[in-house]
Amino acid sequence: MGSQEVSSVDWQGKNVTVAGLGVSGIPAARALNERGARVTVVNDGDDDRARAQAAELEALGITVRLGDGATLPPSTDLVVTAPGWQPDKPLFLAAAEAGVPVWGDVELAWRLRGSGGRKPAPWLAVTGTNGKTTTVRMLASILEAAGLRTAAVGNIGVSLLDAVLGDQEYDVLAVELSSYQLHWAPSLRAHSAAVLNLAPDHLDWHGSMAxxxxxxxxxxxxxxxxxxxxxxxxxxxxxxxxxxxxxxCRAIGFTLGAPGPSQLGVVDGILVDRAFVANRHKQAQELAEVSDVHPPAPHNIANALAAAALARAFGVEAAAVRDGLRAFRPDAHRIEHIADIGEVAYVDDSKATNTHAAEASLAAYDSVVWIAGGLAKGAAFDALVTGAAKRLRGAVLMGADRALIREALTRHAPEVPVVDLERTDTGAMSEAVAQAAALARPGDTVLLAPACASMDMFTNYNKRGEAFADAVRARADESA
Structure with missing residues (x-):
């Protein structure tokens, strides 16, 4: 099938295997089935939810194989995979051996954009280890403030296929892309794109940092x-x-310091553009104030600058950047202030699921009682602890890989008191908050920034953050 646009392909009778049910797999199966492809969905799981999803697809004439995601169906012409499936799965190895291409949902959406004769909307794409969702949502807010029809889509939880094939027409899309999605998207060509940062993450999936x-x-x-x-x-x-x-195409930098030519940065509390101006060597355009960004933590200012750079690359005026940033509020569990109790602030950054994110979160506060731990995903914590040691009032550790953090604290911050929680039941977070409160002093911040994934104890980082917020609010009610 090569690199041609899918919208020009005759799908009638093509044998397409869709790997995985879920947010990406189901829309892909439906879209391909509607275009006349013979679709087979394969899925590792075979639980009640999967069987219910399978029944809905089978009613459309789609074949579904549950409990067998390893075998490549005979005569497959193309595999379309959910982004999380690892490249070394037997299904993909068999596809490679048979010369069958493998696309992700993003690749399929890219190829299908413009179906039905509509003009395809340009993509402004964002990736990076941390800050992707916040930056994409900031970008969408800025684009909306400029009067553009847009949506925040992709890895943010909104299917790109639904966006490019739905009834709504867009002027531009703000697209969050994970490393998984990019791995399976060889033809993607964005209008403009940003890589926010790079730090070790998902190395178990990719195999190496390189x-x-x-x-x-x-x-x-x-x-x-x-x-x-x-x-x-x-x-x-x-x-x-x-x-x-x-x-x-130009290289555009963003910095928390004063910007040079072809950069956006910060001068005296003002977000400034020296890239998209008539004379970038002598001119600068004020975009917004640091106080227009919520919350104005350093890493969130960086997110705002990246979003502003992409918007300016698309021709958005400075006033819309300001208005969009003022209107934006971050999602829950991203440096979210929950309450002040006894002059101690309690902040939920459950989304800090790796060391790079936790480093940024810890740097936003002067004196911290740190709640951390979970699944390390192969990460090391020495650099994180070394950088944060002077800010730490204490630490409360929980979860499967808490010992790795404890050992780093012993090596690099031996004076910091550490509470090690062995329990993993539903009440563990309440105890973690209670232990953190006992360590805190007026003016401190009790910060949930786990530096780890959540799945050892919680369904996802949202549930972990909710448990923290519930425990804090219960404590606030008791002290009222």
Missing amino acids: AYAADKGRVYEGNTVACVYNAADPATEDLVREADVEEG
């Missing part, structure tokens, strides 16, 4: 206007240098 970075860097391939990078993270600029972009 492979992880290379997949992130795919977002720059074929960019037409701007490749936005983080001036404080040289690895992101390296990815720009390595990318094959359209002639005239």
Whole structure:
């Protein structure tokens, strides 16, 4: 099937295997079935939910195989996979051996954009280890403030297929892309894209930091206007240098310091653009004040600058950047202030599921009682603890890999008191909050920034954050 646009392909009778039920698999199966493909969905799981989803698809004439996601169905012409399926799964190895291409849901959406004769909306794409969702939602808010028809889609939880095939027409899409999605999206060519940062994450999936970075860097391939990078993270600029972009596409940096030419940055509490102005060597455009960003933590200012850079690359005026940032409020569990109790602030950053995110979160506060732990995903914690040691009043550790953090604290912050919680029941978070409160002093922040994934104790980071918020609110009620 090569690199041609799918919208020009005759799907009638094509044998397509869709790997995985869920947010991406079900829309992919439906879309391909509607275009006349013979669709077979394979799924590892065979639980009640999967059987209910299978019944809905089978009613449309789609074949579903539950409990067998390893075998490639005979005569498969194309595999479309959910982004989380690892590249070394037997299904993909069999596809490679048979010469069958493998696409992700993003690749399929990219190929199907413009179906039905509509003009396809340009994509402004965002990836990075941390900050993707916040930046994409900031970007969508800015685009809306500019009067553009837009949506925040992709890894943010809104299917790209639904966006490109739905009834709503868009002027531009703000697209969050994970490294998984980029791995399976070889044809994607964004209008402009940003890599916010790079730090070790998902190495169990990618196999190495180099492979992880290379997949992130795919977002720059074929960019037409701007490749936005983080001036404080040289690895992101390296990815720009390595990318094959359209002639005239520019490298645009963002920095928390004063910007140089072709950069956005901060001067005296003002977000400033020296990239998208008539004379970037002598001129600067004020975009917004730091106080327009919520919350104004350093890493969130960086997110705002990246969003502003992408919006400016699309031609958005400065006033819309300001208005969009003022209107934006972050999702729950992202440095979310829950309550003040006895002059101690309680902040939920359950979304800090890796060391890079936790580092940014800890840097936003002067004196912290840190609640951390969970599934480390192969991460090491020495650099995180070394950088945060002077800010730590104490630490409360929980979860499967808490010993790794405890050992790092012993090595690099031996004076910091540590509470090690062995319990993993539903009341564990309440005890963690109680222990943190006992360590805290007036002016401190009790910060849930786990630096780990949540699935050892919670369904997801949202549930972990909710447990923290519930425990804090219960404590606030008791002290009222």
